[in-house]
Amino acid sequence: MTWSIADVPDLSGRTALVTGASGGIGRETARVLAAYGAHVVLACRSAERGRAVAEWAGGSTEVLELDLASLDSVRRAAARVRDRHRRLDLLVNNAGVMFPSYRRTADGFEAHFGVNHLGHFALTGLLLDLMTGVPGSRVVTVGSLAHRAGFGRLDADRARSGAGRRSVTAYGRSKLANLLFARELRRRLTVAGAATLSLAAHPGLSPTALWHGDPPALLRPVVAAGMRWLAQPPEAAALPSLRAATDPRVPDGCLGPAQRFGCRGAPVPARSSRAARDTEVQARLWELSEELTGVRYAFASAPAPGEPAVGVCPVTGARG
Secondary structure (H helix, E strand, C coil): CCCCHCCCCCCCCCCEECCCCCCCHHHHHHHHHHCCCCCEEEEEHHHHHHHHHHHHHEEEEEEEEECCHHHHHHHHHHHHHHHCCCCEEEECCCCCCCCCCCCCCCCCCCHHHHHHHHHHHHHHHHHCCCCCCCCCEEEEECCHHHHCCCCCEEEEEHCCCCCCCCCCHHHHHHHHHHHHHHHHHHHHHHHHCCCEEEECCCCCCEEEHHHHHHCHHHHHHHHHHHHHHHCCCCHEEEEEEEEHHHCCCCCCCCCEEEECCEEEEEECCCHHHHHHHHHHHHHHHHHHHHHHHHCCCCCCCCCCCCCCCCEECCCCCCCC
């Protein structure tokens, strides 16, 4: 059976946070979640653009200023969410950069790895205790077909490298890290008996602002041809993320488009590279990410039936 927007269930009473909600796939994901009744936190680098999306999307929304290139900004944003909300049902780690104008983040990390992976790793860890006791809660991490280009070891030296701003390989490594993170988070949540699922999705190919960076000259004609023959609009490219976030019978793993080499079509279970399924690499990346961000996860188990959820601070481990 083909999954579509019509299959999104009623989301009334649920709270969702979508990063990169000011444009492209994130904006469309946020719009649909709000249209089906969720209160949506639009996490955007530009608050002004976020407010414009809130007005356009309608429904119940709020704007959260978040710059994933700064761990200070991630911590401030997480603190604001915790001040405003007692629980979080959906976290869609959607934002990303590709061939950005800057080489390093504010914390000195290679731009792709710092924004696409480390920023989301930190944000998730700082918010996870709002989710682990919530039935049906989900973390959806948005990857890419480009994860197959993510060659090279994921280590501290490469994470801090100034090279890679225009590197397909550096972008691919960051998207490989997204899939490794989603799988390792799923494993750890399962071991903890938490109520939260961790899933991955990729949008295929879509002509969003992500492509407005500065790609290598040799790549530009390939991108132009791909956009003509393989791409799908953002409203279709958002379907894998939306299914991962809302389908009560969602399959495990990663979702992506069904047709044209995974570039477009209805969301179905998607294959990932052997590297993305390497459990040892998943564990090593987790340890590296905790070291680089200073965010260490502590997992709260799901409460027994009839018992209230008890939060565990992912930084201090304090319960309350």
